[in-house]
Amino acid sequence: MxxxxxxxxxxxxxxxxxxxxxxxxxxxxLEQGQKVVLNASSGKGKTTFTHTLAGxxxxxxxxxxxxxxxxxxxxxxHWAIHRREKISFVFQDLQLFPELTxxxxxxxxxxxxxxxxxxxxxxxxxxxxxxxxxxxxxxxLSMGQQQRVAIxxxxxxxxEWIILDEPFSHLDKANTELCxxxxxxxxxxxxxxxxxxxxxxxxxxxxxxxxxx
Amino acid sequence: MLKKILFNNQVKSQLIIAxxxxxxxxxxxxxxxxYLIRVNEFGEGEEILGSNSIIIQKxxxxxxxxxxxxxxxxxxxxxxLDQQPFIEHVEPILSNSxxxxxxxxxxxxxxxxTDVFVQSVNSDFLKFDSTLWKWSxxxxxxxxxxxxxxLVMLNTxxxxxxxxxxxxxxxKSIGFKFKLYNDNSSEYQAARIxxxxxxxxxxxxxxxxxxxxxxxxxxxxxxxxxxxxISVKEGSFGTFENFMEERSLESKESSMIVGKxxxxxxxxxxxxxxxxxxxxxLASLVLIQYAQLIMSKNAYEIKTLLRIGYAPKSIIQAIIxxxxxxxxxxxxxxxASFISLKFIIDGIMIKGGIMISSSFTFLSFSSVILAFVIxxxxxxxxxxxEILRAR
Numbered sequence: 064m065x066x067x068x069x070x071x072x073x074x075x076x077x078x079x080x081x082x083x084x085x086x087x088x089x090x091x092x093l094e095q096g097q098k099v100v101l102n103a104s105s106g107k108g109k110t111t112f113t114h115t116l117a118g119x120x121x122x123x124x125x126x127x128x129x130x131x132x133x134x135x136x137x138x139x140x141h142w143a144i145h146r147r148e149k150i151s152f153v154f155q156d157l158q159l160f161p162e163l164t165x166x167x168x169x170x171x172x173x174x175x176x177x178x179x180x181x182x183x184x185x186x187x188x189x190x191x192x193x194x195x196x197x198x199x200x201x202x203x204l205s206m207g208q209q210q211r212v213a214i215x216x217x218x219x220x221x222x223e224w225i226i227l228d229e230p231f232s233h234l235d236k237a238n239t240e241l242c243x244x245x246x247x248x249x250x251x252x253x254x255x256x257x258x259x260x261x262x263x264x265x266x267x268x269x270x271x272x273x274x275x276x
Numbered sequence: 277m278l279k280k281i282l283f284n285n286q287v288k289s290q291l292i293i294a295x296x297x298x299x300x301x302x303x304x305x306x307x308x309x310x311y312l313i314r315v316n317e318f319g320e321g322e323e324i325l326g327s328n329s330i331i332i333q334k335x336x337x338x339x340x341x342x343x344x345x346x347x348x349x350x351x352x353x354x355x356x357l358d359q360q361p362f363i364e365h366v367e368p369i370l371s372n373s374x375x376x377x378x379x380x381x382x383x384x385x386x387x388x389x390t391d392v393f394v395q396s397v398n399s400d401f402l403k404f405d406s407t408l409w410k411w412s413x414x415x416x417x418x419x420x421x422x423x424x425x426x427l428v429m430l431n432t433x434x435x436x437x438x439x440x441x442x443x444x445x446x447x448k449s450i451g452f453k454f455k456l457y458n459d460n461s462s463e464y465q466a467a468r469i470x471x472x473x474x475x476x477x478x479x480x481x482x483x484x485x486x487x488x489x490x491x492x493x494x495x496x497x498x499x500x501x502x503x504x505x506i507s508v509k510e511g512s513f514g515t516f517e518n519f520m521e522e523r524s525l526e527s528k529e530s531s532m533i534v535g536k537x538x539x540x541x542x543x544x545x546x547x548x549x550x551x552x553x554x555x556x557x558l559a560s561l562v563l564i565q566y567a568q569l570i571m572s573k574n575a576y577e578i579k580t581l582l583r584i585g586y587a588p589k590s591i592i593q594a595i596i597x598x599x600x601x602x603x604x605x606x607x608x609x610x611x612a613s614f615i616s617l618k619f620i621i622d623g624i625m626i627k628g629g630i631m632i633s634s635s636f637t638f639l640s641f642s643s644v645i646l647a648f649v650i651x652x653x654x655x656x657x658x659x660x661x662e663i664l665r666a667r
Binding site: 143 | 280579580587
C-alpha cells in the first residue's frame with residue numbers, strides 16, 4: 064500500500080511557516096516496504112502525523128491517500144478492516160487495557176486475525192525480556208514493559224505498514240535495539256515497511272527515508 | 277472478553293434501580309392491559325342483549341296514574357336521546373296492540389297456556405345471528421326470545437304436575453304457539469325459542485311479526501312506545517345514569533350493573549395502565565441513560581478497541597446483547613409476577629362473584645414485546661451514534 068501526502072496541512076498548524084522539506088503542505092509518497100523515520104523534538108507534531116495516518120484526525124486540508132483511497136473517506140467499518148489487516152499502530156499513549164493481563168491484551172488483538180499462537184506470543188515476550196509478565200495485569204507493569212507489550216500487540220496482525228509513535232521513549236538502548244530488531248524482522252518477513260517517530264535518536268538503524276516536520 | 281472490558285466497572289446500584297423500576301412498570305402494564313380486556317369482555321355471551329344495551333322507560337308517578345303525565349315516548353324525545361354524545365343508538369320497543377296468548381305445543385311438556393305481552397326489538401341490539409331474527413307470513417315458526425322468568429314459571433308448573441323440568445336447550449327444541457286474536461278473528465302461529473333474556477319481561481318477537489299482528493288483528497287500544505332500547509357508549513354509564521336521573525327515566529337496575537361495573541373497573545384499570553406506561557417509559561429512560569453512562573465511562577476502552585481493529589458493529593452488538601439480556605430478564609420476571617398476580621386477582625374476583633375468563637390475553641404480553649422492541653431499537657440507535665462518534 065502506497066501512502067501519498069498531497070499537500071496535507073492540519074488546520075492547527077496552518078498558521079505556521081513550514082519548510083520546503085516538511086511533510087506539511089508538500090507532496091510526497093511512501094512506498095510499501097520502506098523503513099521511514101520522522102525525527103523531531105517534543106511538541107512539533109509527530110503525534111498529529113500518526114493520528115492523521117490512523118484516521119483519528121480529519122481536521123486537515125489537502126489529501127492523504129492509501130493507494131488511491133482518500134483516508135478521510137474511509138468509513139468506520141472499513142477502518143476496522145484497515146486496522147486489522149493493513150496498518151498497525153503503536154500509539155504514544157500505548158492504548159493498552161490496564162485492567163487486563165498481558166496475555167489478554169495480546170490475545171484481544173491476535174484473536175481478530177489469529178496471526179500467532181500463544182506460544183509464539185510468549186516467545187516474543189521472552190525475546191523482549193519480559194517472559195514472566197504473561198499473566199500480570201498491564202497496570203502493574205513499568206512504562207518500558209508496557210511499551211514492549213504494545214509493540215508485540217501491534218505485530219500480532221498482518222499489516223502493510225506499522226506506524227510507531229515514540230515507541231522506545233521509556234526503553235534503554237539494549238531493549239530499544241531488541242524491539243527494533245523484532246519490528247524489522249517482522250516487516251522483512253511480511254515485505255512491509257514501518258514509520259517510526261523518535262525524539263532525535265536514530266537508534267543505530269539505517270532508514271530508507273527520513274521525514275521532516 | 278469484550279463484555280469484561282465494557283461492563284467491568286459498572287455502578288450496579290443504578291442498574292438495579294432501573295431494573296426494579298422497569299420490572300414494576302412491566303408487571304403493572306401486563307396486569308392492567310389484561311384486566312382492561314377482561315373487564316370489557318365481562319357480561320358478554322351471557323345475555324342476548326349486548327352488555328351496553330339497556331331498556332329504559334319513564335318513571336311511573338301518581339301523575340301518570342291520573343293521566344296528567346305521559347309514560348310513552350314521542351318522536352322528538354327519541355331524537356333528542358339519539359343526539360346525546362354518550363348514546364350510540366336508540367330504537368323504540370314496539371308493543372302489541374292485538375290480543376296474544378302463548379301455549380305449549382309439544383308432548384314433551386305439559387299443556388300450558390297464558391295471555392302474554394310481546395315486544396319487538398331491532399336485531400342490532402341482539403347478540404345472535406341476525407338472519408335468525410326474521411319472520412314473514414307463511415314461515416314455519418316465529419323466532420322468539422323468552423324471558424328467563426317465564427321458563428322458571430314453566431318449570432315450577434311442571435314440577436307441581438310431577439313432570440320433568442325443562443332445560444334451556446330442551447326449551448329451544450320444543451314447540452310453542454301463539455294465538456293472535458281480536459274481537460272478530462283469531463289465528464295460531466307456531467313459535468320457537470332461540471334465546472333467553474333476564475332483561476326484558478315480555479316475549480321478544482321480530483318486528484315483522486309485530487306489524488303483522490297489529491295490522492291483522494287491530495283492537496281499540498293504540499300501539500304506544502313506552503320503552504326504548506338504548507345502546508350506551510363504552511365507559512359512559514356514569515354520565516348516562518345522571519342523565520336518566522335528571523329526566524325521570526329508569527331502567528331495570530340489573531341491566532345497568534354490568535355497564536356500571538365495567539365503567540368503574542375500566543376507568544380504574546385505565547388509570548393503572550396509564551401509570552404503568554409512564555413507569556415503563558421512565559424506567560426505560562433510566563436504562564437507556566445507564567447504557568449511555570456505560571459507553572461514556574468506557575469511552576477509552578471503546579476508542580482503543582476501534583483503534584486495534586474491532587468493528588463498530590461488534591462493539592454495538594456486545595452492548596446491545598447485554599441490555600437485551602437485562603430487558604429479557606425483566607420481561608420474564610414481570611410475566612412470572614403477572615401470572616402469580618393474576619392467580620390472586622382472579623380468585624378475589626371469583627369470590628366477589630365476577631366471573632371473568634381465566635385465559636391469558638395476547639395483547640397484554642404483546643405490550644411487553646412492543647416495549648422490548650422499542651427499547652432495543654432506541655438503545656441500538658444510541659449505541660450506534662455513540663460508537664461511531666468514537667475514533
